[in-house]
Each structure stands twice: as C-alpha cells, then as structure tokens.
Amino acid sequence: MYESHEIQEVKVKQDLDPQEMLRVIFDYAAKIANERRLDNLLMLMADMGREMIVSDRCTVWLLDRHKKELYSTVAHGVPPLRLPSTAGLVGHAVMTGEPIFIDDAYTNVPFRDVLQSGAIATDRKTGYRTKSLMVIPFRNNEGEIMGAYQAINKLTETGQFSQKDLDHLTLAASYAGKSLESALLTSEIEETQKEIIFTMGEIGESRSKETGNHVKRVAEYSYILALGLGMSKEEAELLKIASPMHDIGKVAIPDDVLKKPGKLTDEEFDIMKSHTMIGYNLLKNSKRRILQTAAIVAYEHHEKWNGRGYPRGLQGEEIHIYGRITAIADVFDALGSERVYKPAWDLERILNLFKEERGQHFDPNVVDAFMEQLTAIFKVRDEYSDLALEEAKADK
Structure with a gap:
C-alpha cells in the first residue's frame, strides 16, 4: 500500500x-x-x-x-x-x-x-x-x-x-x-451570453462567406496572445468571448461590396471600412462588460500601430490592447484562409509579413508574443480548420 x-x-x-x-x-x-x-x-x-x-x-x-x-x-x-x-x-x-x-x-x-x-x-x-x-x-x-x-x-x-x-x-x-x-x-446566463455573442459573430462572418471556424480561431488566438502578454486568465477569457464580434458590423454592408471578388474601388472601400463604426455603434451603449469589450474590438481591430489604419487613425498605445491583439489574430487567420478575393497564403509568407509589419501595422510586443506562442497557435489552427469543420458536418 x-x-x-x-x-x-x-x-x-x-x-x-x-x-x-x-x-x-x-x-x-x-x-x-x-x-x-x-x-x-x-x-x-x-x-x-x-x-x-x-x-x-x-x-x-x-x-x-x-x-x-x-x-x-x-x-x-x-x-x-x-x-x-x-x-x-x-x-x-x-x-x-x-x-x-x-x-x-x-x-x-x-x-x-x-x-x-x-x-x-x-x-x-x-x-x-x-x-x-x-x-x-x-x-x-x-x-x-x-x-x-x-x-x-x-x-x-x-x-x-x-x-x-x-x-x-x-x-x-x-x-x-x-x-x-x-x-x-449567473453561470447559465453567462454561457447563454457567450453563445449569443458567438452566434452573432458567425452571422457577421457568414455574410462574407467565412466559416464559423474563423471566429473560433480568432477567439482562441486572441486568448493565447492575451495570456502571452501577461494578462490574467479572466481578462484573456473576456477577450476570447468578445472577439467573435469583431466583424459584426458587416451585417450592414451591401452584398455587392462585401462579396465582390475583385479589388474594391475607393468608394467601395469606404463603405467596407464603415463596418467598424457600425459594429461599435451596435454595442457601445451596453453596460455589460462583455459587450463593452466587443465594442472596443469591433471599433479598433483595423487600426494600425503606425497610425495608418481606420476608422480613426489611432497610433501606438492609443489603440486599446484588445484591438491590437485581435488585429493580428484576425489578419493571421484571414491571410491563411481562402477568400472570394484571394487564395490562402502559405505560412512562411504570413510570418515574413508579420516580421516586416512589426512596428508598422502591428504592435511589436504583440508580434513577439505571437512568435513565442506559435506552437499553441498552430494547434488551434489545425484543431479548428475548415476541413475539420466540413468533416464534422459530414459525420453528422
């Protein structure tokens, strides 16, 4: 014994x-x-x-x-x-x-x-x-x-x-x-809120022919990066729950712009950019912490570290850390996925871009955290791949 x-x-x-x-x-x-x-x-x-x-x-x-x-x-x-x-x-x-x-x-x-x-x-x-x-x-x-x-x-x-x-x-x-x-x-209510938020995020993505796994991957990447940057598990979880709403404003973008296979005109691009303001305005008046976080993410995930992003041209730490994290999570997944206007990029090309855009598009610290967490990020990418989604549907 x-x-x-x-x-x-x-x-x-x-x-x-x-x-x-x-x-x-x-x-x-x-x-x-x-x-x-x-x-x-x-x-x-x-x-x-x-x-x-x-x-x-x-x-x-x-x-x-x-x-x-x-x-x-x-x-x-x-x-x-x-x-x-x-x-x-x-x-x-x-x-x-x-x-x-x-x-x-x-x-x-x-x-x-x-x-x-x-x-x-x-x-x-x-x-x-x-x-x-x-x-x-x-x-x-x-x-x-x-x-x-x-x-x-x-x-x-x-x-x-x-x-x-x-x-x-x-x-x-x-x-x-x-x-x-x-x-x-309270826990049941929170789980219901999470489900609603995730579903709303899927609706925003599905209008531009993205899969539900896109919002899953962005959420998981955001969580990994938040922890890698030293955030508490509670705050990282908050960002993970809110990040699927980053493109909710796309529900109001016309199909001829949202689903256009070729390059957008300047006027069309202005319409596309408005999804950040639309998402923010949908969420900003909520007193719920989750939706307040989602409002920040929707508003600022297209801002750039060098001040050349949109909608407000914020620069450096003027951009909320939630926006800076979601930005790199969203871009990584977008570049690695096939879309109506482009084929998927290979991994080496994406990583080279991140190195080039360190301190330009992206917060240098977030890029560094991304590189340090590549193993965990690749695991999420594989687990929630679009192929895995299709296979799961086929099994049903």
Whole structure:
C-alpha cells in the first residue's frame, strides 16, 4: 500500500470547539454571500467544509441533470472532472439521497468494487493514501439534490468521520445553498451570453462567406496572445468571448461590396471600412462588460500601430490592447484562409509579413508574443480548420 507523504507530515488535529466552529462559519458565510463566480464559490465551499470537519481534502460535486453528469470545477488535490451521474461513491449518494461513511477504503466491503476502480486506483498512481471517506448529498431550496460534498481522510486521532461531521457538512451546504443557486444561474446566463455573442459573430462572418471556424480561431488566438502578454486568465477569457464580434458590423454592408471578388474601388472601400463604426455603434451603449469589450474590438481591430489604419487613425498605445491583439489574430487567420478575393497564403509568407509589419501595422510586443506562442497557435489552427469543420458536418 502507498502511504501519503502529505498525511504523514500533518499533525493529528482536534475537532473544532463551538467557538472555533462559529468563527469558521462567520468567516466563510460573509465570503460566500458576496461571491457570484461559480469556481470561486465552490472553492470557498470546499475550504469551509474541510475546516469545519477537519479533513485533509474536500470536494464539492454538482449534478448536471441535463447531461446526466457530476462535475467538479475545483477541489483539493483533484483536477476538474466530469463523471456519469451514477458513477462512484458520489453518484451512489446522489442517486439514493443517502450519506456514505467509510472508515478505511482498503478494507471496506460494501463499496469494494467502486473503491478499487476509484480511490484505490488513484492512490496507486499518486502515492496518496485514502483511508476514511464521507459523501453527503445536498439539496436546493425545493428539496432537490443538486450535488454532494466528498471528504477524504479525517485528521483527528480517531481518523474516522462521525454523525457530527455529517451535521456540520450539511450545515455548510445549507449556508452556501442560496449563493450556489445564484452562482449557477449567473453561470447559465453567462454561457447563454457567450453563445449569443458567438452566434452573432458567425452571422457577421457568414455574410462574407467565412466559416464559423474563423471566429473560433480568432477567439482562441486572441486568448493565447492575451495570456502571452501577461494578462490574467479572466481578462484573456473576456477577450476570447468578445472577439467573435469583431466583424459584426458587416451585417450592414451591401452584398455587392462585401462579396465582390475583385479589388474594391475607393468608394467601395469606404463603405467596407464603415463596418467598424457600425459594429461599435451596435454595442457601445451596453453596460455589460462583455459587450463593452466587443465594442472596443469591433471599433479598433483595423487600426494600425503606425497610425495608418481606420476608422480613426489611432497610433501606438492609443489603440486599446484588445484591438491590437485581435488585429493580428484576425489578419493571421484571414491571410491563411481562402477568400472570394484571394487564395490562402502559405505560412512562411504570413510570418515574413508579420516580421516586416512589426512596428508598422502591428504592435511589436504583440508580434513577439505571437512568435513565442506559435506552437499553441498552430494547434488551434489545425484543431479548428475548415476541413475539420466540413468533416464534422459530414459525420453528422
């Protein structure tokens, strides 16, 4: 058997006395009440549960009834996971509505098969030693099971979870219940917003005979570049969500201009350039952060570092970083794709152009980040290629 270095190094602890329990409850209750981000809330719930019952690890699982899955976005020592809703100890607890207590995972008989393929199999890979476990389902305000707490390894001298631990973990779930329901609703709304924004972006591109994968690729490239430039994951994700709207203004461009196979006249090009202003005006009055970001991207992704872009001729850092990032993501994908007015460029020609346009069309720092992230960018290009899209459609 494998012994956990982590467990061996942890001193035996005492269960919390009533005063300590109140402190934990009050500390976390305030944090949980003000938290709306699902990932952060689940981590707070896991931390609260772990402290209240003095366990080594605590995981919060949520039930996705639509997909018939259990999922955990964050947990102590466990990566994000999705499992069938009937899988493992958590699935059993959620399906039956009954808590599970296990004193020793390696000697337990009733759940031997589940433990052998679950906790014990994981222990063999990681060196962790799972001993005691407790799983309790928790419910929403309507009494429906919405997920489960899973606690591993009681750190007190007995090393076993008790009825009192179950009561305390149930209390933790009840404290977090309303905030959790609110966060789930917020998350669902955000996912809906993302879907709408992406669909609107596809509409803008489809009018000029671009594929839906164009907006996917530009979004992923923008995310990679944002991280490469040192942005937080949250801000990079914001740009990724908003960037598909960069050409939304094309919905108002006449077909004879938008789909013209040859070179545009000066007058036609002026009409084409207006898509930046149209997109901006469509989005600028929203109070939603995502759409405010999309407005910036729509407005400034054709500006150039040297001030010779449009619609306002902004120069250098006058151009918002979102516009500078989306500019190179959009150009890379446009040049590498066949369009009505040109064949696709080969990769070497595109990279040479970026080197030439460093400090001219493009922000030098964004070009450098692009070159540093080529492996990740190529992976996205291949994964979301137009050929892959056509093959996926054919499979359906």
